[in-house]
Amino acid sequence: MTTLVFSYSHADEALRNELEKHLSPLKRMGKITTWHDRRIVPGQEFEHQIDQYFSEADIILLLISSDFIASDYCYQVEMANALERHQRGEAVVIPVILRDCAWHRLPFGSIMAATIDGKPITKFASHDEGYVQVVDAVSRAIAEMETKKPQQSVNVHSPASIHPGLQATNTIFTPRSSNLSLSKSFTDLDKDRACREGFEYVARFFENSLAELKKRHAGLEVDFYQRDADSFNCAVYINGSKVGQCGIWRGSRNMGLGDICYSQNGVSHNSCNESLRVADNGQILGFRPMMGFLGSRGSQDSLLTNEGMAEHLWDMFFNSIQQRSR
Numbered sequence: 121m122t123t124l125v126f127s128y129s130h131a132d133e134a135l136r137n138e139l140e141k142h143l144s145p146l147k148r149m150g151k152i153t154t155w156h157d158r159r160i161v162p163g164q165e166f167e168h169q170i171d172q173y174f175s176e177a178d179i180i181l182l183l184i185s186s187d188f189i190a191s192d193y194c195y196q197v198e199m200a201n202a203l204e205r206h207q208r209g210e211a212v213v214i215p216v217i218l219r220d221c222a223w224h225r226l227p228f229g230s231i232m233a234a235t236i237d238g239k240p241i242t243k244f245a246s247h248d249e250g251y252v253q254v255v256d257a258v259s260r261a262i263a264e265m266e267t268k269k270p271q272q273s274v275n276v277h278s279p280a281s282i283h284p285g286l287q288a289t290n291t292i293f294t295p296r297s298s299n300l301s302l303s304k305s306f307t308d309l310d311k312d313r314a315c316r317e318g319f320e321y322v323a324r325f326f327e328n329s330l331a332e333l334k335k336r337h338a339g340l341e342v343d344f345y346q347r348d349a350d351s352f353n354c355a356v357y358i359n360g361s362k363v364g365q366c367g368i369w370r371g372s373r374n375m376g377l378g379d380i381c382y383s384q385n386g387v388s389h390n391s392c393n394e395s396l397r398v399a400d401n402g403q404i405l406g407f408r409p410m411m412g413f414l415g416s417r418g419s420q421d422s423l424l425t426n427e428g429m430a431e432h433l434w435d436m437f438f439n440s441i442q443q444r445s446r
Contacts, residue, residue, distance in 0.1 A: 122262050125173050126156040127198040128183035129191050134304075134403040135218050135241060136183055142251035143258065151262055152179075174201055179212050179261055181254075182228055185219040189226070203227055212261045216254050218242060234258070245428035303402035311398045314405045315379045318398070318426050319370050322380065323352050325430035326368070326437075330354055351387045356441050364441035368433060371395060378410050382433050384440070394436060396429055 124143075128136050136156065146152045155173050174180065180202040188194045206213040215223070216234045218241050223229055234257035235241070235250055244250040323346065330342040333356070341357040351369035355362055367387035371377040378395025396407040406423030409432065424432060 121150060122152045122178045122265065123176065124152050124154045124179040124181065124258070125177040126154070126181050126183060127174075127188075127194060127202060128156070128181075129185060129187035129194055131187035132183055132185050132218050135247070137403065138247055139181075139183070139216070139241075139251050139254060142248070142255050146255065146258065146262070152258070170198070171201075174198060175205075177211055178265060179214065179258060180205070181234075181258075182213060182215045184215050184217045184221065184223050184228075186221040188218075189221060189223070199228065206231070212265065214254075214257055214261060216241070242425050243427045245424060245431055247423075247425070304400070306400050306405055310405060311379075315370060315398050318407060318429060319350065319368075319380055321426035322368060322430045322433060325427070326352070326354055326434065329434060330356070347387060353386050354437075358445060363444045364437060366433075366437045380407065380429070382436060384437075394433065396424070396432075399423060 126136055126140075140154060140156075143152065143154060147154070155177070157170055182188070182199060182202065202211065202213050205211040213228065213231055214234050215228050215231055215238070217223060217238050220240050220243065223238075234254040235244075236253060239250065241247055241250040241254075327344045330344050334340055334342045339359050341360075343355045343357070344352065345354070346352045347369075351367065353365065353367045355365035357363065365384065365386060367383050367385070369381055369387045369389070371379055371381040371389075371392075377389075377392055378397045380396045381392040382394040383392045393411070395410045397410060398405060399408040400406070401423055404423070406425060407429045408423060
């Protein structure tokens, strides 16, 4: 069985928990067993345990974020040791980019990331889409290792191979549930900040997308107008004729329209074509559509990231433009 460890910052623990759940199919098929530092039980030496597990793992997932890079232990100890084993062919290192950060020029930047083009997990429309790509990358790594490793050399730890400082009951990858996380509670302040940051992201996303759209198509003009800090209108014109418009604004929960609203007729505080509300899944905050259909982006119950919400609203806006421009 292939052994896999996570190298991550505790600031990203919720994202690691999500990823570990997605790896459950490989666990149930007997393909992998996983470990991370939260498995260390009281009384065991912290650094000694980590060194032991990392020195014997077949696959090491580097969960990359700005917090990971800023952590001296993650970067200088876990990552450095993992890359040495990777270069010697003793283990496979797979970078998993969790959040946007400047990672390309770092030592692991030359290793192919788990997601296509190294897209950060938090920039997928829903985290699930990104985690599925990570599981596929791990599956490919396992298949490649199985073709290179004779059947008799599969990791079997005999009593003689157990580290002298460990008891037999604490050998590497002792079975234990990964379902140990408790629900987190989020305050109104957390939700208000998430709503503000989400709206600001959508506004930048639409403004930049419209500017790029204009560059690519001759005879096309765009108009982006930020009415105030909480609303904006935009429109697209082809040869002077309007082919699409929309308004997006921060709503009021008291009005029953959701936290971020979208209308194809511009900003209107009375009605909308789509609205999203800030919600949580017990671990993270995100946005849940209240009216529209997500299609391939996920189910109606999916939590969207800021980018996922922006893509969802852009699709509603741009689909009508594409149809009218045919």
